[in-house]
Amino acid sequence: DAKTTQPPSMDCAEGRAANLPCNHSTISGNEYVYWYRQIHSQGPQYIIHGLKNNETNEMASLIITEDRKSSTLILPHATLRDTAVYYCIVGENFGNEKLTFGTGTRLTIIP
Amino acid sequence: EAGVVQSPRYKIIEKKQPVAFWCNPISGHNTLYWYLQNLGQGPELLIRYENEEAVDDSQLPKDRFSAERLKGVDSTLKIQPAELGDSAVYLCASSLRPGQGAHNEQFFGPGTRLTVL
Numbered sequence: 259d260a261k262t263t264q265p266p267s268m269d270c271a272e273g274r275a276a277n278l279p280c281n282h283s284t285i286s287g288n289e290y291v292y293w294y295r296q297i298h299s300q301g302p303q304y305i306i307h308g309l310k311n312n313e314t315n316e317m318a319s320l321i322i323t324e325d326r327k328s329s330t331l332i333l334p335h336a337t338l339r340d341t342a343v344y345y346c347i348v349g350e351n352f353g354n355e356k357l358t359f360g361t362g363t364r365l366t367i368i369p
Numbered sequence: 370e371a372g373v374v375q376s377p378r379y380k381i382i383e384k385k386q387p388v389a390f391w392c393n394p395i396s397g398h399n400t401l402y403w404y405l406q407n408l409g410q411g412p413e414l415l416i417r418y419e420n421e422e423a424v425d426d427s428q429l430p431k432d433r434f435s436a437e438r439l440k441g442v443d444s445t446l447k448i449q450p451a452e453l454g455d456s457a458v459y460l461c462a463s464s465l466r467p468g469q470g471a472h473n474e475q476f477f478g479p480g481t482r483l484t485v486l
Contacts, residue, residue, distance in 0.1 A: 301460050301477025359411025
């Protein structure tokens with residue numbers, strides 16, 4: 259059963275903010291939201307995670323709605339190197355649990 | 370710091386032949402994962418190791434797939450015999466042991482792309 263729903267593809271102009279949505283309406287209270295991305299011919303790469311508060315790191319920001327049923331990953335100034343498939347994953351803990359990937363959102367940055 | 374190393378990067382074999390993939394995790398990472406990724410899909414877990422012990426192999430097709438992680442460091446994933454449907458990318462990932470970090474992100478290697486003819 260899919261725990262998250264993401265649009266299959268999105269485009270964003272280079273230099274603009276890329277906003278990637280994710281729906282996780284069945285998320286439970288102790289589950290986190292994780293984002294990974296996969297650049298062509300590479301393995302997935304961790305981006306950011308959060309529980310209920312908004313989070314920011316050097317790569318991106320994560321905005322989680324108050325009811326936690328959806329979230330948005332924000333890449334503030336997209337570059338061509340941000341072209342990738344972005345996966346939104348929900349789970350309790352990682353390191354001793356498997357990552358259940360969906361099909362993700364294919365983000366294309368347009369020059 | 371070196372990342373997760375996998376070899377070979379590409380492998381082409383004929384069906385019914387055996388094939389093996391090798392993974393060297395990040396130094397100090399006790400947990401090792403093998404994932405299978407079909408074209409256009411997200412990765413799916415095949416097996417997870419904590420040190421030498423396979424703690425989750427429920428998704429590993431044991432009739433033809435096998436894995437080992439001797440000495441709790443490097444790991445090998447084998448398919449014997451390979452079938453046409455095994456064509457995919459095989460990814461290895463590693464992470465710290467649970468409890469060593471607040472959230473143990475998984476670090477992935479570049480994968481091995483297998484083509485079965």
